[in-house]
Amino acid sequence: MFTTLTVSPILMVILSLSLGVFVAYEFRHQPTIGRYESFLLYVLFMSPLSFSAYFFDFDETYAIVPSLLAWFIVVLFTKRATKYGVLGKKGYLRCVLMNRRRGRLVRSADDLDKIDKLILDEKFLPTDDAEEEYLKDIFQKAALLDVELLDINDFLKQEYGYVNYMRKSHRIALRERVVFDTLKNAFDRTLSLVLLIVFLPLFAIISLAIYLQDGGPVIFWQTRVGKGGRHFEIAKFRSLKNGDDETPIGRKIGTILRVSHFDELPQLWNVLKGDMALVGPRPEWLSLATDQKAPKGYWMRTAIRPGITGWAQVSYKPSRTLHTRNRKLGYDIFYINNRGIFLDALVWLRTFQKFGFFLVALLDRKSRSKVI
Structure with a gap:
């Protein structure tokens, strides 16, 4: 009893403080992350420590207070805003835009x-x-004032999570993350199995709606490019007349499925099979992955398994043109080079945020239509 009362609380304080500083620092330095996003993810990651009080003989205060203290330590020692300057032409300032604040032309x-x-x-x-x-x-x-000289490509990588892959020094140098990749693969497959079971009622409702609206097949299969350039068949709810054309199956159900991305829920089956991951580059259409239609270096996206959601999807608009696909490739390469649990957590948070914005817009549209 004496050991439990004296040693365990002390160890928990040290563990909470050390782990808290590490987790808070990692989240605060994720590209483009806001203070509210970082704090929300920090609380989510540190919450298991407070729950562990129910399984071990210690007061949860020994976990909560050091965790909050660790967050404030990191916040106090992290600069709130960095003032950037640009050496170059006047129009070049458009390349440096930080939270609606432009850099200063030197x-x-x-x-x-x-x-x-x-x-x-x-x-x-x-x-x-x-x-x-x-x-x-x-x-x-600049040397006398300790002003840091930063290459534009390093700036884009640090602040925006974007890599200029046209420069050889910034191309993929795939890091061996055996532990993370193995755990991620096991987690993805387990969670996909759980979600497939949980979403069975939703699958039944969507399937019935598609069948009653159009009378055709509920799910269609598409050939996509996966890890290592291997082709595989991806599953999607059919939201268009013939699967690949641009005509929705109905005025409401087809549009809702595509805008909400509910049509991609069957891809959980591809994750369970191991063709895809939950987070990663989007699996590209076979017709758009050819040398004639793909941006230069597009093959680099196939270094890891494609994902249902990903850093490029939450950081940039849909890639409908060669130019936008070219831009999104820079985000994909950044994710491949910097993939980890903290970046994945940020991707998931922004994915849920996008879905939340869709629900708010949908409800607001319905309320306005009733008023009219």
Whole structure:
């Protein structure tokens, strides 16, 4: 009894404080994450410690108080806002937009007093010999003021979770994450099995609605490109007349399925089989993955299993053109290089947020139609 009362609370305080600082730091440094998102995910990750009080002989206060203290420690030692400056042409400022705040254009060494980091891009740097003094003054004063010089590609990677894959140094250097990939595969398959059972009533309702609306097959299969370029058949609820055309099966049910992404729920079967993961790059259509229609380097997306949701899906708009698919590839490569439990948690949170926005918009539309 003496050991339990004296040692266990102390160990729990140390564990909660140490784990809390680590988890809070990891979430605070995820790309584009907001303070409310990071705190919500932090509470979610730390909540098992308070629940463990019911299984071990200690007061849950020994877990909750150090956890909250750890969060405030990380917040206090993390800068609230970093002031960015840009060395280049005036139009280049559009590349640096942080939470509706634009970076400052650096025209002379005196402008360095107002920034913390200076973002550089080789194609915008002056090249004339007459401008060498201009560059020398800026770089020398930046060194004296401890202003960090940051390459534009490193800036995009740190702040936006985007990789300029056209540069060889930023292409995939796939890290060996054997433990994470193995646990993720087991978790994905287990959760997909549970969700398939839980969603059986919803599957029955959607299937009945599709059949009554159109009378055709409920599920259709499409050939997609998976890990290593292997082809597999993906399952989806049929929301269009012939599966691949642009005509919805009905004025309401087809649109609702596509906008809410409920048509993708049967992909849980592909996750259970091991063709897909819950989080990863979207499985590309076979017709769009050819060398003629795919962006350069598109094969890099096949380094891991495709996912139902992913970092590119929650970070950028749907890829309907070659340009947008080109942009989304940069987000996919960032995820492949930085995949982990914290980034996956952020993807899941934003996926649920998007679904919540859809429900709010749908309910608001119905309420407005009743008023009219």
